[in-house]
Amino acid sequence: MLKFCPKCGSSVQEKMPFCTNCGSELNYSGTQEDIPVKPEPDKLKKGGRKTQYLLIAAVFIIFLVAALGYLFSQSSLSLQSDPVGAGVYLNSEFRGITPCVIRNLLPGEYLLEFRHDRYPPWQKNITVTLGKAKTINADLSDNIIPEVKVTCISDEVIKNTTGEIRCIYKKGGAVTLSGTAVRPHPKENPNVTISVYAQGTILPIKTQSVTILSDNTYNISVDSITLPSGNYHLVASIPSGQKSAVAFTIESQENTNIRILRQIVEDYHKIHTYSIYDYFVCADMAKDVWNIVETQGMQALLVAGNIKNPDADWKDYDHAWVIVETAPRQWIALETTGGFLVEKKENPNYYRGIFFENPKDLKTNMDLRRDHNNQIERFATIFSKYNTKVSEYNSGLDYYRSLADSYNNKYVGQKLTIAEYQESVRVKNTLDSEQLKLVQLKAELDQLTFTYNNEKQIMDRITAQMNDLAAKGVVLMNS
Numbered sequence: 001m002l003k004f005c006p007k008c009g010s011s012v013q014e015k016m017p018f019c020t021n022c023g024s025e026l027n028y029s030g031t032q033e034d035i036p037v038k039p040e041p042d043k044l045k046k047g048g049r050k051t052q053y054l055l056i057a058a059v060f061i062i063f064l065v066a067a068l069g070y071l072f073s074q075s076s077l078s079l080q081s082d083p084v085g086a087g088v089y090l091n092s093e094f095r096g097i098t099p100c101v102i103r104n105l106l107p108g109e110y111l112l113e114f115r116h117d118r119y120p121p122w123q124k125n126i127t128v129t130l131g132k133a134k135t136i137n138a139d140l141s142d143n144i145i146p147e148v149k150v151t152c153i154s155d156e157v158i159k160n161t162t163g164e165i166r167c168i169y170k171k172g173g174a175v176t177l178s179g180t181a182v183r184p185h186p187k188e189n190p191n192v193t194i195s196v197y198a199q200g201t202i203l204p205i206k207t208q209s210v211t212i213l214s215d216n217t218y219n220i221s222v223d224s225i226t227l228p229s230g231n232y233h234l235v236a237s238i239p240s241g242q243k244s245a246v247a248f249t250i251e252s253q254e255n256t257n258i259r260i261l262r263q264i265v266e267d268y269h270k271i272h273t274y275s276i277y278d279y280f281v282c283a284d285m286a287k288d289v290w291n292i293v294e295t296q297g298m299q300a301l302l303v304a305g306n307i308k309n310p311d312a313d314w315k316d317y318d319h320a321w322v323i324v325e326t327a328p329r330q331w332i333a334l335e336t337t338g339g340f341l342v343e344k345k346e347n348p349n350y351y352r353g354i355f356f357e358n359p360k361d362l363k364t365n366m367d368l369r370r371d372h373n374n375q376i377e378r379f380a381t382i383f384s385k386y387n388t389k390v391s392e393y394n395s396g397l398d399y400y401r402s403l404a405d406s407y408n409n410k411y412v413g414q415k416l417t418i419a420e421y422q423e424s425v426r427v428k429n430t431l432d433s434e435q436l437k438l439v440q441l442k443a444e445l446d447q448l449t450f451t452y453n454n455e456k457q458i459m460d461r462i463t464a465q466m467n468d469l470a471a472k473g474v475v476l477m478n479s
Helices: 043-074 253-271 279-294 359-410 418-478
Strands: 076-082 087-090 093-097 100-102 108-116 119-128 133-139 147-153 156-159 165-170 174-182 191-198 206-211 217-223 230-237 243-251 299-305 319-327 330-335 340-342 354-356
Touching: 076 108, 076 119, 087 100, 093 100, 119 133, 147 165, 147 230, 147 243, 165 174, 165 253, 174 230, 174 243, 191 217, 206 217, 243 253, 253 279, 253 319, 253 330, 253 340, 279 299, 279 319, 279 359, 299 359, 354 359, 354 418, 359 418
Parallel strands: 076 133, 165 243
Antiparallel strands: 076 100, 087 093, 087 108, 108 119, 147 174, 156 165, 174 217, 191 206, 191 230, 230 243, 299 319, 299 354, 319 330, 330 340
16 A cells, blocks of 8 residues: 655555655555645746835835945044044054044954154044944044253254263354253143253243244254353253253363363373383474464464473473463463363473574474484593593503603713613613603593584584573463
């Protein structure tokens, strides 16, 4: 007997547990007549309804698209910043420059960022809601870190041993500085307060206010006419309490010259070795430094003297250095072999001696000193020979006189035996021989005397030239 699937009505074998057509479990044991018969659909009516459904769906889709488009167009951000001109970034993607409007945004969370070249980045997490517009006004100064900086402007800038930068200004000129200032808010007091302090003091000498320009910079010129020469600090401050300081020095022309001279002699000492304490070595080094000083346009003299003995004369001068006029009638000594300056109160011997206008005159002095020293050696040698020869002559003369006296007393006017006569002849020959020796010694002594006198004349001429140079140097220093 056939069985029929109660689900789909397909005929199945009697013993099949499941329908081979739809897979349903077969627990129905009725006959084919028991299976309900599905009526045939009305094909014409079915086709008309399908078309109707499609039209409805199309209209719905069009309406939905229009509605979504409207909603998305209303999902916008209107962005403004103070100041304007900031770059706008959504999730790190550039979207424009303030002021601007960003439309058609998908709803969701965004990281909004404003970037401006004069302000720290301004960031905020925002939520975009479908169909809603959002307006954001950003004050870029919210994230500003207040600060102020000041820098000196000078043709001469030095750095001390601690690394501090210091500007040098001439007495009577203007102290010019510039700086930058970032205030907590642009609408606050747009000024920097400038205070000038003398080094080592706590109360300002003068205080003034400087306007910050639109680009956060400022410039200042402090009149230094009323400020005495010396070291100063200038402090720039803003209302939020931030400060910045710069050091500067106001110099008179004398101070400037002293500073330049100190640098010259220190730099020279670093690259030149002083081998021995010798006048001629010192003189060569002094000439080098004199030439360097002259290129600075300062009046300089070369000096030969004795820095240890104030009573020494030129014959005892064993050192040379440079002395420079730093201001009218104000001089400073440059110890060229030691690399330092010497004030008169420190060692007045540096301000005594022979003063030379230029290296040529010093060279003349050096040549005369060499000639003088050599002449002293020659003179000493000749003098020693002369004294030796005088001693030899005097000794020979004494012997001759003693021998002559003995001859005269013993043989002259006496009756002599043959033996005595022969002895007297021998004594007479000895006297004649000693007389010849004395004549020769006298000739040698006369020659040495002549040589001695010539060398003394040379020595006197050198001495006179040295004295003339010394006198000229004294006049030069006092003129």
